[in-house]
Amino acid sequence: MKLQTILSRLQKLHPKEIDLSLNRIKKLCNKLGNPQDKLRCISIVGTNGKYSTIQAARAILKEANINVNIYSSPHIQKINERFIYNDKEISDEHLAKLLMEVEEINNGEPITYFEILTAAYFYHAKNFDNINLIESGLFHRFDATNIIKENIASIVTAIGLDHLDWLPEKEKTIEKIVFEKTSSLLNSKIIVSNQTSNEILNIIKKNISNNNSKKIICNEQFSCLENENGFIYYEDEKGGIKLPKSNLLGEFQIDNIATAIATIRNLDFQIQEEHIKKGITKIKSIARLQEIKSGKLKDLCKNNKIFVDGSHNPLGAKVLNKYLNNFNCNKHIILGMMANKDHKKYISYFKNITSLTTVDIPNQINAIKGIELKNKFPNAQFRDSIKEALTKLNLEENDIVLITGSFYLAGEVLNLN
Numbered sequence: 001m002k003l004q005t006i007l008s009r010l011q012k013l014h015p016k017e018i019d020l021s022l023n024r025i026k027k028l029c030n031k032l033g034n035p036q037d038k039l040r041c042i043s044i045v046g047t048n049g050k051y052s053t054i055q056a057a058r059a060i061l062k063e064a065n066i067n068v069n070i071y072s073s074p075h076i077q078k079i080n081e082r083f084i085y086n087d088k089e090i091s092d093e094h095l096a097k098l099l100m101e102v103e104e105i106n107n108g109e110p111i112t113y114f115e116i117l118t119a120a121y122f123y124h125a126k127n128f129d130n131i132n133l134i135e136s137g138l139f140h141r142f143d144a145t146n147i148i149k150e151n152i153a154s155i156v157t158a159i160g161l162d163h164l165d166w167l168p169e170k171e172k173t174i175e176k177i178v179f180e181k182t183s184s185l186l187n188s189k190i191i192v193s194n195q196t197s198n199e200i201l202n203i204i205k206k207n208i209s210n211n212n213s214k215k216i217i218c219n220e221q222f223s224c225l226e227n228e229n230g231f232i233y234y235e236d237e238k239g240g241i242k243l244p245k246s247n248l249l250g251e252f253q254i255d256n257i258a259t260a261i262a263t264i265r266n267l268d269f270q271i272q273e274e275h276i277k278k279g280i281t282k283i284k285s286i287a288r289l290q291e292i293k294s295g296k297l298k299d300l301c302k303n304n305k306i307f308v309d310g311s312h313n314p315l316g317a318k319v320l321n322k323y324l325n326n327f328n329c330n331k332h333i334i335l336g337m338m339a340n341k342d343h344k345k346y347i348s349y350f351k352n353i354t355s356l357t358t359v360d361i362p363n364q365i366n367a368i369k370g371i372e373l374k375n376k377f378p379n380a381q382f383r384d385s386i387k388e389a390l391t392k393l394n395l396e397e398n399d400i401v402l403i404t405g406s407f408y409l410a411g412e413v414l415n416l417n
């Protein structure tokens with residue numbers, strides 16, 4: 001309760017949820033002694049795959065007994081997920097103490113919720129001599145995490161169209177998004193993940209061409225393929241590695257894993273092949289094509305598979321549909337989304353869907369109402385709750401249920417389960 005009270009206060013320090021500027025966080029971090037300047041960081045930017053790439057790197061480094069700190073967003077079930085120190089989620093007690101200290105130092109100055117959380121992460125991270133895996137959200141250039149003066153690497157995951165409501169009408173383009181995400185990358189090493197098209201890759205290359213960093217680009221300096229026997233073959237300038245199948249679902253995760261491996265192998269870590277082989281079978285993943293194998297909601301589906309995924313943009317829908325196509329059965333989608341997303345375009349990527357059910361996302365004022373979402377799709381059904389949506393499905397043997405459209409919805413599903 002104490003933690004929630006503090007978080008409520010922090011949310012009132014600025015009238016806007018997002019206000020793209022670095023001035024406020026720079027001012028607060030200066031008061032805190034600029035803790036971000038004392039950290040060894042790997043920055044992760046992109047549209048999709050940031051979380052999975054971070055978790056793959058974390059798992060491999062853990063096998064080598066190298067602890068990491070992680071700052072990511074959004075959280076799925078509780079805010080503590082955003083604050084990982086020494087490979088452990090911060091406790092409620094320690095997070096409350098940290099936030100109160102930073103709140104007191106801020107002294108009531110206007111600052112957004114995300115900005116003060118970011119400052120708090122940096123402030124505590126300085127107490128650990130660890131690698132910091134820093135996820136940069138939205139467009140990176142004006143993201144609060146982008147006040148680090150130097151890092152040891154920048155990772156660029158798959159880039160696609162998202163958060164277009166934050167761009168001027170004439171700039172809602174992939175060129176603008178790539179510019180925002182890559183134009184201010186630091187001069188260290190840049191690792192570029194597999195992109196969905198050569199067009200996007202070439203735009204990225206053009207944007208980073210004047211950056212003096214060493215560039216490590218997928219399918220140029222490293223590659224990774226899954227063979228018919230389920231093994232993964234990774235290769236880079238240091239040689240090839242035959243890897244076991246990862247515990248993550250979806251072919252698209254191979255790209256994220258390969259990017260994590262390429263990053264680690266290009267840095268001064270004492271990583272052996274065995275660390276990589278074991279690590280990729282132990283990757284933690286929440287709400288990224290996560291199968292719910294037990295719990296209250298699973299009981300409603302009995303023997304049918306049920307997946308939850310926080311995807312909310314066309315790129316995410318595309319890779320999800322590719323995964324679903326591996327199954328020769330009926331597929332049912334339960335959908336809840338934020339109001340500012342392109343709902344029709346998102347669903348357009350799903351082919352041969354048996355049923356579509358829309359729901360409200362509880363406790364999210366910026367979510368589109370389920371009934372409004374239903375009215376955008378002629379054959380969709382609306383249900384009052386996630387539980388009702390599951391119970392009203394006409395499921396046959398081996399049918400699959402996918403709950404998707406928002407990380408906020410995914411969090412509600414996992415909490416209910």
